[in-house]
Amino acid sequence: xxxxxxxxxxxxxxxxxxxxxxxxxxxxxxxxxxxxxxxxxxxxxxxxxxxxxxxxxxxxxxxxxxxxxxxxxxxxxxxxxxxxxxxxxxxxxxxxxxxxxxxxxxxxxxxxxxxxxxxxxxxxxxxxxxxxxxxxxxxxxxxxxxxxxxxxxxxxxxxxxxxxxxxxxxxxxxxxxxxxxxxxxxxxxxxxxxxxxxxxxxxxxxxxxxxxxxxxxxxxxxxxxxxxxxxxxxxxxxxxxxxxxxxxxxxxxxxxxxxxxxxxxxxxxxxxxxxxxxxxxxxxxxxxxxxxxxxxxxxxxxxxxxxxxxxxxxxxxxxxxxxxxxxxxxxxxxxxxxxxxxxxxxxxxxxxxxxxxxxxxxxxxxxxxxxxxxxxxxxxxxxxxxxxxxxxxxxxxxxxxxxxxxxxxxxxxxxxxxxxxxxxxxxxxxxxxxxxxxxxxxxxxxxxxxxxxxxxxxxxxxxxxxxxxxxxxxxxxxxxxxxxxxxxxxxxxxxxxxxxxxx
Amino acid sequence: xxxxxxxxxxxxxxxxxxxxxxxxxxxxxxxxxxxxxxxxxxxxxxxxxxxxxxxxxxxxxxxxxxxxxxxxxxxxxxxxxxxxxxxxxxxxxxxxxxxxxxxxxxxxxxxxxxxxxxxxx
Numbered sequence: 137x138x139x140x141x142x143x144x145x146x147x148x149x150x151x152x153x154x155x156x157x158x159x160x161x162x163x164x165x166x167x168x169x170x171x172x173x174x175x176x177x178x179x180x181x182x183x184x185x186x187x188x189x190x191x192x193x194x195x196x197x198x199x200x201x202x203x204x205x206x207x208x209x210x211x212x213x214x215x216x217x218x219x220x221x222x223x224x225x226x227x228x229x230x231x232x233x234x235x236x237x238x239x240x241x242x243x244x245x246x247x248x249x250x251x252x253x254x255x256x257x258x259x260x261x262x263x264x265x266x267x268x269x270x271x272x273x274x275x276x277x278x279x280x281x282x283x284x285x286x287x288x289x290x291x292x293x294x295x296x297x298x299x300x301x302x303x304x305x306x307x308x309x310x311x312x313x314x315x316x317x318x319x320x321x322x323x324x325x326x327x328x329x330x331x332x333x334x335x336x337x338x339x340x341x342x343x344x345x346x347x348x349x350x351x352x353x354x355x356x357x358x359x360x361x362x363x364x365x366x367x368x369x370x371x372x373x374x375x376x377x378x379x380x381x382x383x384x385x386x387x388x389x390x391x392x393x394x395x396x397x398x399x400x401x402x403x404x405x406x407x408x409x410x411x412x413x414x415x416x417x418x419x420x421x422x423x424x425x426x427x428x429x430x431x432x433x434x435x436x437x438x439x440x441x442x443x444x445x446x447x448x449x450x451x452x453x454x455x456x457x458x459x460x461x462x463x464x465x466x467x468x469x470x471x472x473x474x475x476x477x478x479x480x481x482x483x484x485x486x487x488x489x490x491x492x493x494x495x496x497x498x499x500x501x502x503x504x505x506x507x508x509x510x511x512x513x514x515x516x517x518x519x520x521x522x523x524x525x526x527x528x529x530x531x532x533x534x535x536x537x538x539x540x541x542x543x544x545x546x547x548x549x550x551x552x553x554x555x556x557x558x559x560x561x562x563x564x565x566x567x568x569x570x571x572x573x574x575x576x577x578x579x580x581x582x583x584x585x586x587x588x589x590x591x592x593x594x595x596x597x598x599x600x601x602x603x604x605x606x607x608x609x610x611x612x613x614x615x616x617x618x619x620x621x622x623x624x625x626x627x628x629x630x631x632x633x634x635x636x637x638x639x
Numbered sequence: 640x641x642x643x644x645x646x647x648x649x650x651x652x653x654x655x656x657x658x659x660x661x662x663x664x665x666x667x668x669x670x671x672x673x674x675x676x677x678x679x680x681x682x683x684x685x686x687x688x689x690x691x692x693x694x695x696x697x698x699x700x701x702x703x704x705x706x707x708x709x710x711x712x713x714x715x716x717x718x719x720x721x722x723x724x725x726x727x728x729x730x731x732x733x734x735x736x737x738x739x740x741x742x743x744x745x746x747x748x749x750x751x752x753x754x755x756x757x758x759x760x
Contacts, residue, residue, distance in 0.1 A: 157748065238745075239742065332733065332737060333731060335738070396742070396743055402740055405669065405670060406735055407666065408669060411677065414719075417716075418719065421712050422688075434691075437688075439687075440684060440688045440691075454673045454677075475757075532757065536756070542758050543757055546758040549758070
């Protein structure tokens with residue numbers, strides 16, 4: 137699959153004029169990147185189908201009513217876990233195999249280890265799905281109960297009681313070993329690089345350490361060490377740190393890598409980018425408690441979380457200013473260059489989501505929106521509107537290089553962008569409004585049914601927004617399939633709209 | 640052939656006199672202003688949290704709830720503080736704008752004259 141691309145690079149490597157410098161082919165294993173992307177897109181398809189199933193349940197159109205194994209209670213967790221660990225983690229790992237060796241001029245620590253991690257991570261994700269769907273069915277078997285009694289273990293085969301951390305407890309040690317190996321595999325080349333580091337490498341290094349620590353803290357401490365409100369506080373840290381210390385540093389690190397390359401222009405201020413990085417490092421870790429305002433957690437911790445959340449908005453402002461400063465003079469690229477359009481759309485959504493975050497963590501806002509669909513809209517804006525769009529942009533940029541040929545259809549790429557970004561924006565607005573309505577229904581002490589009946593128009597709109605997003609994904613998958621097959625292009629567009637001219 | 644890379648960020652080199660090495664005067668001001676904006680609330684927040692933590696440690700009710708997240712935070716921040724000191728000691732911030740230029744030159748060197756359009760024209 138990548139043979140053509142490899143041959144493509146071999147004749148034009150960096151060694152021309154730089155004897156002894158490694159070439160792209162020496163550094164990058166393109167095959168593993170393709171495998172990671174295929175796995176990521178497979179899990180994304182499953183996740184979006186699961187999301188549609190849950191959305192249909194809410195409007196009373198569940199096609200699998202009464203089928204226990206397809207119940208929305210289980211598939212809602214498949215929806216969230218498949219996005220976090222199936223799509224985002226796989227796509228990030230694949231892209232890191234491109235970015236880290238090229239940034240450091242050193243290969244990853246071990247190619248066999250890379251393939252082992254790839255296989256082990258798919259086992260972790262599939263085992264998680266197995267545990268969530270089938271765990272509760274096996275839970276009451278006598279031999280399970282006997283084992284639990286013998287070893288004094290909770291033996292909860294199904295989902296762990298931790299939001300975003302529903303990976304069953306028996307998978308956690310394997311996942312942690314996998315994350316440690318990922319850190320070793322990428323930290324070795326980073327450690328070998330000389331001189332002041334580019335900001336992307338700071339973000340990547342932090343992500344490798346943070347993700348391991350966050351996963352260990354969230355999955356092990358509440359399960360084995362602490363209980364009650366303390367466990368709740370740690371659960372809050374875990375939920376938020378998974379976004380802020382796993383996907384955020386990887387996402388921004390990759391933006392600092394790809395945007396200057398595609399624009400052929402350095403980032404506006406490297407110093408400002410470092411302010412953003414260190415601000416994130418010191419502000420982010422205590423924010424998660426803002427998920428548990430008005431709880432028995434000490435008020436100074438709740439206030440501290442509110443303050444640090446608002447402070448992070450300033451950090452985010454530095455990052456966004458830096459990227460838009462970089463775009464100055466190249467604004468036309470936003471319209472003509474599809475990967476750049478994906479990246480900057482995601483950045484606008486990121487600013488909106490962080491601004492929203494700084495407001496919604498205040499006690500006044502929480503009174504109204506807690507437990508409502510506002511939060512669901514916020515989560516979709518972050519996970520799909522920001523990080524998924526960025527990864528779509530990266531894939532749109534890299535697949536032609538990995539496959540050694542241009543995209544089969546520019547139109548399908550455009551449809552993918554507009555259906556994804558447009559559908560997501562409609563869903564975000566819809567759920568935000570739904571949350572406000574629900575908050576007022578509840579605060580006016582109307583019966584529960586009044587709030588669910590009043591939510592129906594919003595939930596129906598959400599189904600159609602989700603269908604648009606899924607249609608966008610299908611466009612991408614069809615385009616990818618036809619491109620990989622080497623089919624003749626269908627709709628060559630004028631040169632003006634042809635995107636990045638060179639890679 | 641690929642376009643030449645603009646390694647000055649589109650500003651040329653004429654406005655760098657009197658500023659921090661590798662940064663324009665405007666960049667230096669924006670960076671300093673953002674750093675102050677971030678540091679003042681952070682110092683306020685951290686100092687406040689630390690004072691509260693000491694009070695709770697001395698026996699105020701609710702201490703057991705606070706210890707786990709505070710310790711988590713202090714451990715993570717201590718690690719990053721050590722990394723910050725290590726980075727400063729090793730000259731990572733000496734010429735703070737240089738890596739953005741080096742990185743782009745390395746990328747151009749790796750790709751050579753590779754031309755790989757996203758779409759057929």
